[in-house]
Every structure is written in C-alpha cells, then in structure tokens.
Amino acid sequence: MYGETAPHPSLGGRVSWLWEQVAEKDGTQLVVPDAAVDLIWGPDGLHVAGPDTGPMPTAMRAGDTYLGIRFHPGAAGLTFGVSLEALRDQRVPIAQLDGPLRELQDSLERGPGIAELTTEGAARRDAVRQAMLNAVVRRWRETPEPDTAAPAIATALRAGRSVSGVAWDLGFSERQLHRRSLASFGYSPKILQRIVRFQRALRLARAGRPLAEVAVESGYADQAHLANDVRRLSGVTMSTLIN
Structure with a gap:
C-alpha cells in the first residue's frame, strides 16, 4: 500500500508531498533517480535518502511501514546540515549527521517503533509525520533559503x-x-x-x-x-x- 498527501500550503514551495508505504509482501522495490531528496522514518529509524544517479533497490519485508517527506528538487537546501553532493547516492541515518535533526531521532526512538504504527492506527502515524515536519520547519529557520534559481x-x-x-x-x-x-x-x-x-x-x-x-x-x-x-x-x- 502506498499513498501520498499534499503538504500544507505553507510548505508547498519546498515539500512535494508526504507519503506512506506499507509493504504487502517480502520483496525488493526499485527506486530510480528523480532529483528529489526524502526524509524517511522506517524500520531502521530516521534517515535521509539523498539524490540518486542510478537505481537503488530497496529490500522490504511484509508489514514494513515507511513515512516520508519528499522535497521538491532543489528545495532541500541545508536541511540536513551537509551538502546534497555529500548525500548523493546515499541512505544516511540521521544519527550519523551533525545535529540538526538528532533531537527528532531521539524523540522517535522513545516512542513506539515503526513496526507498531499499523496496529496503532492513523493517529499515531499522523503524530509521527507531524513531528518530522515540525523538526524540518525548525531547521529551515536556522538555514539560508534554497537558491531561488x-x-x-x-x-x-x-x-x-x-x-x-x-x-x-x-x-x-x-x-x-x-x-x-x-x-x-x-x-x-x-x-x-x-x-x-x-x-x-x-x-x-x-x-x-x-x-x-x-x-x-x-x-x-x-x-x-x-x-x-x-x-x-x-x-x-x-x-x-x-x-
């Protein structure tokens, strides 16, 4: 199951959509380059999916749940505290990056695990997604705007x-x-x-x-x-x- 939700209009200039995926069976999903960057909470915690230059096969187990924020191409800026060039073709745990979103990672780790989200229902998933958005917006206040060009x-x-x-x-x-x-x-x-x-x-x-x-x-x-x-x-x- 995969679904997308439009962001609040105030985020529309930087966020393409919010997405959620629950794997229905064991398998591998092929992710192909699209010039975008995602912040994702999944079974292995919170991580950044950097801009890809080639195929990125992703192994999934039945029931795995993922919540993501998709940034418009060119709109992520310094949200993650490092250059996008450094994130290219990488899947980087937030815990390995310096500072900006570590507090969010710690907060999510104290709550129910991602595997429990499907049983806890939409309210819990919405709360996690909102916490991710709040952390991103706080980070934007601390960093320069993306290049207007x-x-x-x-x-x-x-x-x-x-x-x-x-x-x-x-x-x-x-x-x-x-x-x-x-x-x-x-x-x-x-x-x-x-x-x-x-x-x-x-x-x-x-x-x-x-x-x-x-x-x-x-x-x-x-x-x-x-x-x-x-x-x-x-x-x-x-x-x-x-x-």
Whole structure:
C-alpha cells in the first residue's frame, strides 16, 4: 500500500508531498533517480535518502511501514546540515549527521517503533509525520533559503535547453551554473539534465504514449538513445518500469 498527501500550503514551495508505504509482501522495490531528496522514518529509524544517479533497490519485508517527506528538487537546501553532493547516492541515518535533526531521532526512538504504527492506527502515524515536519520547519529557520534559481534551472533543463543555453538564459557563467546546480541538487547540470529528461520520458510512457514519440518529446536523439539512457539510470527497460 502506498499513498501520498499534499503538504500544507505553507510548505508547498519546498515539500512535494508526504507519503506512506506499507509493504504487502517480502520483496525488493526499485527506486530510480528523480532529483528529489526524502526524509524517511522506517524500520531502521530516521534517515535521509539523498539524490540518486542510478537505481537503488530497496529490500522490504511484509508489514514494513515507511513515512516520508519528499522535497521538491532543489528545495532541500541545508536541511540536513551537509551538502546534497555529500548525500548523493546515499541512505544516511540521521544519527550519523551533525545535529540538526538528532533531537527528532531521539524523540522517535522513545516512542513506539515503526513496526507498531499499523496496529496503532492513523493517529499515531499522523503524530509521527507531524513531528518530522515540525523538526524540518525548525531547521529551515536556522538555514539560508534554497537558491531561488533552482526551479528555473530544473525547468529549463527539463525543456531540453543545453547547459550552455541555460547558463546564458539565467545570466550565469557555466562555472556558476555548475556550482549552483551541485549546491541545489547534488548533481552537475549535465547529470541533472539526464535525470529530468528521464523522468519526463517516464511520465509520458506511463501515460501510454508510444516510445518513439516519448523519445522525441523528451529530447532524445532516437528511441535507442532513450532505451540506453533508461537502462543506465534504472538498470531495467522502460517496459519493466511502467508495468
């Protein structure tokens, strides 16, 4: 079971959605790159899922419960006290990070475990989720706002603009764009471009569009280019991802 909830409007500029997942059987879930960062409470405690550059298979046992906060790409900032580049392709327990959310980790450890949430019901899950949000908002008050150019960078790259064209449009040198992209997304502009293009293609394919059209509309040279990039980023074929 998986579900998403829209955040309070006051969080909408930085949080995409709140999500909850309960594994219905033992297995492995494939997580693919999407330029986002999540704060997750699961069976192993509170951790950060950093920005991915490749597939991240996640083993789950039946009944495992996860609560998550999904940040907009480019909106996490210094919420976790380290650069997003340092979190790239990592799943890092909050206990291993310096300070900012350790108090939340300690508080959650004193309460019922994540495995008990399904039996305790929605009220307990909502309380945990609210505690996570409160800690994040407190942290935001202590850190600089995210780069205001981040949404424009992602939007332009998703639309198929070249890295040099995006830099020109935004009035940056390519070196400035590279630095700001690393700080905002944990990726270089070239890697970010590949990931947002892949995600656009995935959305179109899931909507039922023929793959040849998906390739053209997403900015790939041809369908073979699309297939190769999907395999590099996800480890599987597009048909596997959408079925």
